[in-house]
Amino acid sequence: MRKQELYDRVTAYFEEAMPVAETELHYDNPFQLLVAVVLSAQCTDKRVNQITPPLFHDFPIPEAMAATTPEVIYEYIRSVSYPNSKARHLVGLARMLVKDYNSQVPSDLDELIKLPGVGRKTANVIQAVVFEKAAMAVDTHVFRVSHRIGLVPSTCTTPYSVEKQLVRYFPEALIPKAHHWLILHGRYVCTARSPKCDACGLKLICRHYLNTHGHPRPERNTKSEPPHTNGTAHGKGEK
Ligand code: SF4
Numbered sequence: 001m002r003k004q005e006l007y008d009r010v011t012a013y014f015e016e017a018m019p020v021a022e023t024e025l026h027y028d029n030p031f032q033l034l035v036a037v038v039l040s041a042q043c044t045d046k047r048v049n050q051i052t053p054p055l056f057h058d059f060p061i062p063e064a065m066a067a068t069t070p071e072v073i074y075e076y077i078r079s080v081s082y083p084n085s086k087a088r089h090l091v092g093l094a095r096m097l098v099k100d101y102n103s104q105v106p107s108d109l110d111e112l113i114k115l116p117g118v119g120r121k122t123a124n125v126i127q128a129v130v131f132e133k134a135a136m137a138v139d140t141h142v143f144r145v146s147h148r149i150g151l152v153p154s155t156c157t158t159p160y161s162v163e164k165q166l167v168r169y170f171p172e173a174l175i176p177k178a179h180h181w182l183i184l185h186g187r188y189v190c191t192a193r194s195p196k197c198d199a200c201g202l203k204l205i206c207r208h209y210l211n212t213h214g215h216p217r218p219e220r221n222t223k224s225e226p227p228h229t230n231g232t233a234h235g236k237g238e239k
Contacts, residue, residue, distance in 0.1 A: 042081040149205070
């Protein structure tokens with residue numbers, strides 16, 4: 001199967017099985033999403049959603065967080081991973097937003113990655129979710145699922161190389177959604193330790209499944225079994 005055909009079939013499957021695909025992080029404005037994404041590094045969205053309500057109540061906008069200290073923020077976020085460094089990053093990025101960006105979250109990758117604690121993955125999430133740009137954030141789920149399905153060759157050993165492949169072959173307008181498709185599929189179906197292949201509607205075109213089960217690759221009709229997720233921001237389970 002040609003690579004573009006594989007992408008077309010994967011896209012068709014997810015469009016039917018997961019028409020709604022959104023971030024599971026809770027937020028009310030772009031600044032809060034940026035804070036939540038920074039907090040979610042090496043941590044679950046579920047944990048982040050547990051601690052952000054009081055944080056966002058007391059520090060809803062950059063000006064409020066810029067005016068406090070990392071020691072104060074630490075007390076709100078102490079149950080997430082790496083709370084010391086994340087507290088420093090959050091206060092630092094809030095101060096930079098106020099000082100250099102008129103308290104607005106920038107839309108450009110080059111500007112976003114200047115903010116403390118913001119790397120390429122976080123910047124791509126902000127670009128895609130807030131600004132609906134064709135940016136693909138590659139986290140552990142996207143990386144794993146892309147390899148298993150066969151969307152990327154095994155020679156793609158870095159998140160950046162996977163990102164480049166996915167952006168090249170998914171339709172541009174669907175790239176922000178494709179990011180969530182792959183994350184949600186990885187969280188609830190194609191899980192790290194024991195993928196639920198028997199319940200997966202992609203199995204007849206999935207490289208990992210075909211390699212491990214020896215089934216022939218059919219030419220059409222891979223959309224019969226939707227994944228076991230509603231594809232919305234209210235799921236549960238591993239990050
Ligand atoms: S068939 Fe299995 S390995 Fe392939 S995408 Fe589905 S759950 Fe993942």
